[in-house]
Amino acid sequence: MNAAEQAKDFRIASKIAAVVNLFKTEFPDLRSDLKPWTDDVETREMLDPDSIDISFHFPGYSFRCHCRSILIQIRFHAVDSDVRAIGLEAAGFSGLGRLWRLSTVEHWHFVGRKEPVPEMQEKLKRCCREAIDIFNRDLDVCDETA
Numbered sequence: 001m002n003a004a005e006q007a008k009d010f011r012i013a014s015k016i017a018a019v020v021n022l023f024k025t026e027f028p029d030l031r032s033d034l035k036p037w038t039d040d041v042e043t044r045e046m047l048d049p050d051s052i053d054i055s056f057h058f059p060g061y062s063f064r065c066h067c068r069s070i071l072i073q074i075r076f077h078a079v080d081s082d083v084r085a086i087g088l089e090a091a092g093f094s095g096l097g098r099l100w101r102l103s104t105v106e107h108w109h110f111v112g113r114k115e116p117v118p119e120m121q122e123k124l125k126r127c128c129r130e131a132i133d134i135f136n137r138d139l140d141v142c143d144e145t146a
Contacts, residue, residue, distance in 0.1 A: 011138070016052060019074070019131045023056055026123045027065075030056040036071055050076045065124075066114035067092030067099050074131060075105070085135035088128045092116065104128050 020032045036055035052074045061068050073089045087105035091098050092112070100112030102124060110121055 012052075015134050016054070018134050019072075020054065022130055022134070023070075023072075023127050026127055027056070027058075029059055029062075030070075031059075032056055050078075052076075061094060062120075065092060065116045065120045066094075067116075068094045070124075072128070072131070074135060076135075085132045088132055090124060090128060102128065104132065 016034070020034075024030050024032065033055040036053050054072050054074075056070045056072075058065070058068055069092070071091050071093065074085055075087045075089065076083050077086045078084075087103065089101065089103050089105070091101040092114075093099065098112065099114045100110050100116065102108070102110050102121075108125060110116065115121065116124060
């Protein structure tokens with residue numbers, strides 16, 4: 001679901017902003033889009049209400065990341081009254097469609113026709129790891145004090 005629609009309170013909006021800043025720190029040329037999905041009936045039927053989706057766009061094709069745009073979907077699961085980030089899906093796109101994907105739910109491996117160079121893979125993995133940590137940070141503090 002579009003990040004802009006999921007930013008229902010200050011805490012979630014702050015975490016979304018922190019994730020955007022995280023990616024822009026590692027990839028300064030990126031432009032973020034908090035509404036990557038079009039607002040039509042067909043798209044709304046496919047949206048996952050338990051995700052926060054953000055896209056990032058390079059000013060042109062990135063030969064090191066082998067894409068023009070990166071879509072991330074942070075996936076959540078409700079446990080009792082807490083909502084926990086359980087993983088992140090990232091995919092690189094160009095005018096030819098999806099070129100690669102990375103799932104933190106599986107084995108943290110890039111798969112696709114064109115994968116980012118190793119240095120960029122490590123940067124993307126680090127961003128994914130830290131994005132999950134950003135969303136679970138409050139929960140971990142609550143767990144430790146209980």
